[in-house]
Amino acid sequence: MALSDVALPDPGRPLAVGTQHTAILVPADGHAEEFRRQRVIVCGDLLEADLLAAVLQRCRTGQFVPDVVAGLGAREVESPSRAGAALNIALSRAPLLRWVEAATGRDGLARVEGRVVQTRANGVDGLEWHDDLNVPARKLGITINLSDAPYDGGDFELRDAQSHELVTRYHHHVPGTALLFDVDAASQHRVLPVGSGGPRRVFTGWFLQEAAAR
Numbered sequence: 001m002a003l004s005d006v007a008l009p010d011p012g013r014p015l016a017v018g019t020q021h022t023a024i025l026v027p028a029d030g031h032a033e034e035f036r037r038q039r040v041i042v043c044g045d046l047l048e049a050d051l052l053a054a055v056l057q058r059c060r061t062g063q064f065v066p067d068v069v070a071g072l073g074a075r076e077v078e079s080p081s082r083a084g085a086a087l088n089i090a091l092s093r094a095p096l097l098r099w100v101e102a103a104t105g106r107d108g109l110a111r112v113e114g115r116v117v118q119t120r121a122n123g124v125d126g127l128e129w130h131d132d133l134n135v136p137a138r139k140l141g142i143t144i145n146l147s148d149a150p151y152d153g154g155d156f157e158l159r160d161a162q163s164h165e166l167v168t169r170y171h172h173h174v175p176g177t178a179l180l181f182d183v184d185a186a187s188q189h190r191v192l193p194v195g196s197g198g199p200r201r202v203f204t205g206w207f208l209q210e211a212a213a214r
């Protein structure tokens with residue numbers, strides 16, 4: 001496999017999440033192979049225009065405060081969580097959860113829990129290799145581009161936890177597009193520093209499994 005952006009020229013649009021409803025546009029089994037090979041699924045334009053506009057507006061008028069992730073890095077987090085709260089609700093609808101279960105083989109997904117964060121081109125912000133498993137209910141991760149301005153750097157990388165072989169590198173280009181990624185002892189991921197432009201703003205969170213989520 002050539003190691004490059006997994007954002008192929010046209011990643012396709014398997015799902016559309018709007019303010020009121022979620023539409024399945026491509027059957028999940030069409031993406032199972034992508035997840036098996038690259039441990040990620042790119043969902044082009046996951047957010048419908050109305051939801052994306054509302055969320056971006058909340059980001060622009062909201063507050064971001066320093067967020068130090070112990071031993072891993074630094075960034076800013078939206079506080080209070082307004083854009084993040086809206087996305088937690090919209091992403092936790094049953095059709096999306098069932099589609100993700102079918103595409104990834106992860107069972108019992110109950111809801112998505114995440115928040116909006118941003119990393120600036122300041123030579124400090126970024127996130128070192130980690131697996132997100134400090135909370136065992138996390139079965140998959142998601143990162144959705146909410147940036148207002150393009151940036152250099154800031155790539156998301158996923159590697160094999162044992163061999164350290166890089167499996168996927170992904171740069172967010174299109175606001176509203178999402179990357180679903182493997183959260184499992186076999187995989188680790190990180191976010192590289194932003195070189196210029198940005199900030200790199202994303203909603204990032206996890207699909208939580210039922211038993212442990214309650």
Ligand SMILES: O=C(O)CCC(=O)C(=O)O
Nearest residue numbers: 132143156189191202204
């Ligand atoms: O910023 C991202 O795309 C992912 C962030 C992340 O890995 C985390 O918050 O645990």
Ligand SMILES: [Fe+2]
Nearest residue numbers: 130131132189
């Ligand atoms: Fe993470």
